Amino acid sequence: MNLISRLLKEESGQGMVEYGLIIAAVAVVAIVGLGFFGEGLSEFFNNLRTELGLSPVTP
Numbered sequence: 001m002n003l004i005s006r007l008l009k010e011e012s013g014q015g016m017v018e019y020g021l022i023i024a025a026v027a028v029v030a031i032v033g034l035g036f037f038g039e040g041l042s043e044f045f046n047n048l049r050t051e052l053g054l055s056p057v058t059p
Contacts, residue, residue, distance in 0.1 A: 034041075
């Protein structure tokens with residue numbers, strides 16, 4: 001019981017856990033965003049390369 005109450009009061013490392021959760025959330029949003037907009041972004045940059053006179057990149 002003493003260990004449980006001490007662990008509940010202990011706050012060292014709390015900031016690192018919060019930063020880790022924020023980084024994980026940003027990574028999930030970035031992965032989902034790239035999955036959702038990936039094809040459109042690829043088409044956009046290929047069109048841009050074509051307009052600049054460069055050859056398109058094939059994935």
